Amino acid sequence: MARNFNEVLNTVIRDSGAEGAVLVSPDGLAIASVLPANVDEDRVAAMGAAILSLGERVATELDKGELEQLYVKGTKGYMIFTGIKDLAVLGVLAPADAKLGLLLMEIKRAAKQIEELLG
């Protein structure tokens, strides 16, 4: 199973030009990851799950259901967290010059594959 997840993560990195990806459980623990050497897997996992859950709380307060995606842009790049139902969170790190549209499309595709694997 982990191998399958790694394959999906590698594909999303290759097709979208991302730098790394991590699959996180809803409680913030890393399931699988393909990250640059200097990035701490556990910290990315915990932080992604935390911010996404805070965003979700805002949506819940406004009776707007689930949050699908959250992205943070910095001068060094993007961090994109995508909720895969309530099964997991897919986090992708991308450089600042990444094409956001393409990135989001590839992430969507990867999220669907992960959902199938988890389901």
Place this chain on the structure above:
Amino acid sequence: MKHKIFNYFKELKENTLASFVGLFIKTDPKLVLTDLTEDKKKIIEDKISHILEKSKEIEEVIPDFNEKYLYAEGEDFALFIYFVKRDVAVSSIFLEKPKFAVILLEHEILAKKIKDISSIEDLSFDIAEIEKFEKESKPKETKEDTVDIEEYIGNIDRFEEKHSEEKEKQETKGEEIIQNSSYEEFFMQENLKEKEENCEIIKEEETVGEEAEEVPSLEDLIKESIEEYERKKDLDKNLKENIKREREQKEEFIDPIILEHIEKEFVKEIGPIAKLILNRKMSELNIDPNRLKTEDIITLIHELAKEIRIEEKKEKFINEVNDLL
């Protein structure tokens, strides 16, 4: 300056149709404009403060990340936070899925305006101030119009009343029913009476030697006010149309030349059938070459890539067209 900042935020709220816009210094809300109830507002402020706090942790994972913005979206909800400076952020909430590019653009415009305000970190707005600014920024009520129209309706009612009274009287007296006066005649008579009354009042009020200004007839006033009302209605309609047009213009379209480049790359990988497939996909996806959007191009690329069976070629195609974007 506070009033200026307030207006910038009001403009942002109106332009983006946000349900909540707020200025946060560090993690504290300093100015919030929202349609939400007071309770909800407090909760949302609190949650956004938490998100701001948490988002600072990214710097711990990726040093010098320097956040620019944070965007979260659900099916019919979106949250946007734009980091103007290290401790200054603008947050907006949308109760339907907005166009991300428009949101980003509007926040960038606002950020440019407030970035150089040196004392912005020390700003604080109290409720009374916000209420005062709200009042000042509200368009003046068109009370005159309302009164005039009410007056007009009142006059018609009075006319109908008088008309039926006269009819009854004539019927009871057994007199021949004389064709009654029209609205215009009735109003003229009424105006005359009113004019006389007005003139008397004016005469009393005016100092000796000064001539009374000519009082316009009620009919003219009614006509004028209806015309004015129609004019304002047209203006309002034009304004709305202009805003809509401006918004549409903001959505930039991509030069259709990109399609030629995509076709060229696609031909390299799949051969001469490429043009046929490209045209078919374009019509299947309802893509108008003259109104190309980034999403259209991305979907098209995705669909075309599916047609390339050899994985290496597919990858090469994606990489090449990726550069075009």
